[in-house]
Amino acid sequence: MGTVKGFRCAKCGAEYPADRRTFACDACGIVLEVRMDLAGVAGRRDEILARRDRRIWRWSEFLPIADPAHIVSLGEGGTPLVRSEALCRVAGLDRLYIKNDGLLPTGSLKDRSNAVGISKAKEWKAQVTAVVSTGNAAASVAAYSGAAGMRAVVMVPEATAPEKVAQAATYGATIIRFRGSFEEAHHMYRDALNSFGWYDCLSSNPFRCEGKKTYAFETWQDLGEVPDWTFHPTAGGTGLVATWKGFRELKELGWTAKLPRTALVQAAAAAPITRAWEKNLETIPGVAPGETVAESIRVGSPSSMAWRGLHAVRESGGRCLAVTDEEILKAQALLAQTAGILGEPAGAASLAGAIQLRQAGVLRPDDLVVCMMTGHGLKQPSALAHHFRLPDPIAPSLAALERLVRP
Numbered sequence: 001m002g003t004v005k006g007f008r009c010a011k012c013g014a015e016y017p018a019d020r021r022t023f024a025c026d027a028c029g030i031v032l033e034v035r036m037d038l039a040g041v042a043g044r045r046d047e048i049l050a051r052r053d054r055r056i057w058r059w060s061e062f063l064p065i066a067d068p069a070h071i072v073s074l075g076e077g078g079t080p081l082v083r084s085e086a087l088c089r090v091a092g093l094d095r096l097y098i099k100n101d102g103l104l105p106t107g108s109l110k111d112r113s114n115a116v117g118i119s120k121a122k123e124w125k126a127q128v129t130a131v132v133s134t135g136n137a138a139a140s141v142a143a144y145s146g147a148a149g150m151r152a153v154v155m156v157p158e159a160t161a162p163e164k165v166a167q168a169a170t171y172g173a174t175i176i177r178f179r180g181s182f183e184e185a186h187h188m189y190r191d192a193l194n195s196f197g198w199y200d201c202l203s204s205n206p207f208r209c210e211g212k213k214t215y216a217f218e219t220w221q222d223l224g225e226v227p228d229w230t231f232h233p234t235a236g237g238t239g240l241v242a243t244w245k246g247f248r249e250l251k252e253l254g255w256t257a258k259l260p261r262t263a264l265v266q267a268a269a270a271a272p273i274t275r276a277w278e279k280n281l282e283t284i285p286g287v288a289p290g291e292t293v294a295e296s297i298r299v300g301s302p303s304s305m306a307w308r309g310l311h312a313v314r315e316s317g318g319r320c321l322a323v324t325d326e327e328i329l330k331a332q333a334l335l336a337q338t339a340g341i342l343g344e345p346a347g348a349a350s351l352a353g354a355i356q357l358r359q360a361g362v363l364r365p366d367d368l369v370v371c372m373m374t375g376h377g378l379k380q381p382s383a384l385a386h387h388f389r390l391p392d393p394i395a396p397s398l399a400a401l402e403r404l405v406r407p
Contacts, residue, residue, distance in 0.1 A: 002063045007032040007206065010308050021124075023206050030304045033245070034064055034206045042253045049221060054078030056112055056214040062249065063116055064210050070123040072148045074105035076115045077214060081222045081370070084339035091334075091351070092358050095368045097227075098351070099219060100341055102376030106167070108296075108344075109212065109239060109374040110140035116211030117201050118144040126199035128153060132189035134182060134235075134296055135164030136375055141201045142171035153198060155189050157182045161295060161380050181289070183301045203238040203305045212239050216246025219370055226256050228367040229318070229357075231263045233294070233349035233374055236302035237273060237309020240264050243372075244312040260370075261318040264309055265353035267294040267346070268322040273306050277313065277320035284310065293325045293383050296346035296375060319362065323352040329386050331355065332377070342377035350374070 007016040009025035010033050023032050041048075041061050051058045056077035065071060082098045104111040118141070121129055131141040132155040145152035152173040156165055157180065169175050178185040193200055201208065220226055226247060232240040240262055250256045266274045269290035276284040286301030313320050323331075325345075332348035335341045350371035357363045377384060394400040 001060050001066050001068055003037040003066065004064045005035040005037045008035050009033070010311065023200075023204055024304070028304075030307060031204050032206050033308075034210055036062060036064065036210075036249075038062070038249065038253060042255075045253075045255055056115060056211060059214055059217050062210070062213070062217070062246075064207055065116065065119045065123060067123065070119050071115075072118045072122055072144050073115055074111065074143060074147060076104050076111040078218065079103050081219065082339055082341060086338035087334065090338060091355050092365055093354065093363065093369050094366050096354065097223070097368075097370045098335065098339060098341055098373050099215065099370055100343075100373045102341070102343055102347065102373055102379075106136075106139045106143045106171075107376040107379050108136035108140060109215075109372070110137045111144070112211040112214055113137075113208035113238075114140045114144040114201060114211070117205055117208040118148050118150070120205075120207040121145075121150065121199045121201075122148050124199070126150060128196070128198045129201050130189070130193060130198035131155070131201040132182070132185050133160075134298060135160050135168075136296055136379060137201070138168040138173065139164060139171065142168040142173035146172045150199075153192075155185050155192075157185050159295075161382065163381060164379060167379075182299050183286070186301075203236055203303055209238060209242040209245070209305075212242030213246030213249070215239070215243040215372065216250065220247070220250055220256060223368070223370075225368070226250075226258050227260045227370045229263060229354070229363065229369045230260045231265055231350040231354050231369070231371040233265045233297055233346050233353075233372065234273070234309065235266070235270070235297040235299035237264060237306045237312075239372065239374065241305060241308045241312050244316065259316060262313055262316045263318050263353055263357065264313050264320045265349045266320070266322050267292040267297055267328065267349060268324045270298045270300050271322040272300060272302060273310055274320040274322045277310060283307070292328075293386070294328055294346040294349055295380065296344060297349065319357065321353050321356060323349050323356060327352040327356065329383075332383070333387050335373070336377070341373060343373045344375040344377050344379045345383050347372070347374040
């Protein structure tokens with residue numbers, strides 16, 4: 001299993017001991033980064049790659065859980081890396097792959113985070129977990145908390161899709177709906193954590209980030225190399241930061257010689273990180289989020305993790321970009337019709353971003369590109385109505401059928 005060396009602030013470099021229970025830098029307020037002790041891992045590459053376990057726990061030395069008895073697992077990890085000739089042809093990218101995390105236990109990438117985060121809660125003997133969410137994290141925290149025997153309190157903005165709220169409730173969570181925006185619900189969430197001492201399952205918990213870095217390990221192993229580009233849809237940058245950390249760890253161990261360029265993709269209606277990147281800012285001013293079909297990433301004022309996302313993009317030589325709802329819905333339909341992948345709109349934003357950069361000439365046709373599909377389309381079935389109109393019924397006769405299907 002893994003050993004935590006301590007915590008480090010990515011902004012000022014301050015270091016903190018491994019037994020610390022608060023997760024923000026005292027000086028900067030930035031969410032700290034977990035420092036894993038990987039000294040004994042470098043020579044074990046072949047052993048680790050030969051393991052038959054396809055879950056994220058095959059990479060246990062990289063994950064911050066000391067005792068396997070504390071692992072809470074629903075079978076997360078090992079999702080397919082899909083290449084479709086038809087999709088490659090339409091996108092103009094010969095080596096385009098989709099990492100399909102819609103097939104994780106609760107249908108989204110949040111399971112990578114919460115498998116590790118809730119396992120840490122169990123290790124710390126927490127009784128109540130909590131999260132504020134636009135839906136996917138809510139369901140995941142509820143499922144893993146239930147499996148761990150913990151109570152979960154889930155706070156959601158009132159506009160959250162009812163299907164996502166119902167999923168979290170079915171897993172047994174206590175649901176709190178707030179009037180207003182995600183940002184307003186987030187402020188209440190922070191007050192509640194301080195008042196009730198609940199275990200934080202938001203991106204401000206750095207142990208969750210460690211779960212998402214398995215994106216990098218699985219992608220590298222399945223491809224046999226590091227991609228030229230990775231594309232991440234994001235509200236606050238956590239998935240991108242985590243994946244970048246995973247690739248950095250592989251390079252530091254000498255298991256790979258290069259790092260990918262990474263692209264951070266946001267919905268145009270809620271793109272504070274992208275706007276800061278475009279203006280070459282060091283801080284990320286909040287924006288008033290507009291309406292967008294990509295509701296999972298509709299956040300106007302992201303946490304301090306967003307600064308790390310911006311930094312990772314710059315360090316990698318990548319891009320931040322915003323995609324419109326029209327681009328997102330086209331990408332969602334394209335994924336379904338060429339690769340058989342039904343992704344939620346927020347997840348399809350990654351493909352929309354890759355297509356945008358290909359059309360702009362930033363991506364070459366032979367670049368090795370991986371887009372993260374972060375959630376299943378059935379997470380947000382209402383969005384599927386954009387793609388079809390229910391046909392009128394016909395008489396049950398062959399003649400009526402022939403009139404419709406004749407070329």
